[in-house]
Amino acid sequence: MQLDIFGELLETMHLAREGGLPPEQASWRLQYSLVDRLASFWDEPDHGIWEVRSGREHFTHSKIMTWGRVRPRYSGCGRVRI
DSSP states (O other): OOTHHHHHHHHHHHHHHHTTOOOOHHHHHHHHHHHHHHHHHTTSOBOTTTTOTTOOBOOHHHHHHHHHHHHHHHHHHTTSOO
8 A cells, every 4th residue: 555645536536626526425435534544554554655575664755745735634624615
């Protein structure tokens, strides 16, 4: 698992809405589900983006890239009634 992919997906959803894609309730539910799923294994090591052969580790880059994208997008969910 690569944690940072969750942040990339949430950022893509945000940019799509900024670009004019109408916000749908289903997309907000998906966003909530993604963040909830991420929270369930946040403390576990991941594979990172570097494809290292040593296996899963706690990669700082993955954690920072994920947190930097998830936090502002998740806070935006609070403004929408689901």
